[in-house]
Amino acid sequence: MQSGIxxxxxxxxxxALVVARELLGKLLLTNIKGEVLTGGVIxxxxxxxxxxxxxxxxxxxxxxxxxxxxxxxxxxxxxxxxYGIHNMLNIVVxxxxxxxxxxxxxxxxxxxxNIMRKRRGILNIKPENNLTNGPGNLTKALGIxxxxxxxxxxxxxxxxxxxxxxxxxxIENRGIKIDDNMVLxxxxxxxxxxxxxxxxxxxxxxxxxxKPLN
DNA sequence: CAGTAGATGCTCT
DNA sequence: GAGCATCTACTGT
Numbered sequence: 251m252q253s254g255i256x257x258x259x260x261x262x263x264x265x266a267l268v269v270a271r272e273l274l275g276k277l278l279l280t281n282i283k284g285e286v287l288t289g290g291v292i293x294x295x296x297x298x299x300x301x302x303x304x305x306x307x308x309x310x311x312x313x314x315x316x317x318x319x320x321x322x323x324x325x326x327x328x329x330x331x332x333y334g335i336h337n338m339l340n341i342v343v344x345x346x347x348x349x350x351x352x353x354x355x356x357x358x359x360x361x362x363x364n365i366m367r368k369r370r371g372i373l374n375i376k377p378e379n380n381l382t383n384g385p386g387n388l389t390k391a392l393g394i395x396x397x398x399x400x401x402x403x404x405x406x407x408x409x410x411x412x413x414x415x416x417x418x419x420x421i422e423n424r425g426i427k428i429d430d431n432m433v434l435x436x437x438x439x440x441x442x443x444x445x446x447x448x449x450x451x452x453x454x455x456x457x458x459x460x461k462p463l464n
Numbered sequence: 465c466a467g468t469a470g471a472t473g474c475t476c477t
Numbered sequence: 478g479a480g481c482a483t484c485t486a487c488t489g490t
Binding site for chain 1 (some may be wrong): 470471473474475476
């Protein structure tokens with residue numbers, strides 16, 4: 251895979267399982283207008299496998315204004331509000347009509363640490379390794395909001411302004427290799443209601459102690 | 465440490 | 478009106 255912002259084909263031509271695993275070690279970055287670049291290395295993700303997956307918002311073909319983004323062609327953001335407080339970021343994957351996504355749950359902070367602290371409202375109070383851990387925390391640190399729902403997060407030649415210059419939220423490859431022995435697999439968080447799907451190992455995270463930088 | 469209550473707002477029934 | 482793909486602070490060891 252080339253370095254730089256990922257291309258839409260990667261998201262649109264792979265399933266959530268493949269993309270989830272591959273996103274570990276990539277950089278999730280935000281360039282919110284008028285602010286400094288913020289973000290870091292993706293360290294934790296979950297795959298949501300769509301219509302058959304009881305933990306998915308698209309289970310059994312469920313479809314509404316809220317989750318409409320999931321049904322679009324991969325390579326855009328699916329952002330929704332959880333517990334009335336937290337914005338959750340998924341990357342939509344697979345072809346149009348196949349509603350799969352990858353939830354971003356954790357980052358190793360790299361860029362714009364002070365801005366991220368400011369957005370979190372913790373300044374110098376909390377230790378840095380909690381700055382972008384957890385799906386609600388990282389969206390807050392990166393300035394990701396509901397207005398980003400449905401927006402492109404990668405390059406797409408077929409789309410107007412798909413050259414990456416206008417992206418506020420995007421994913422980059424910096425050539426960080428994540429070997430299988432660096433990855434922990436476990437059940438997903440907060441989906442106990444999903445019966446047998448609650449136990450499937452669809453959560454992937456970097457082993458503690460491995461902190462790839464640059 | 466582990467366990468839990470409360471905050472909070474929108475969608476769907 | 479219920480129920481959420483959560484987080485923090487507070488309790489009790």
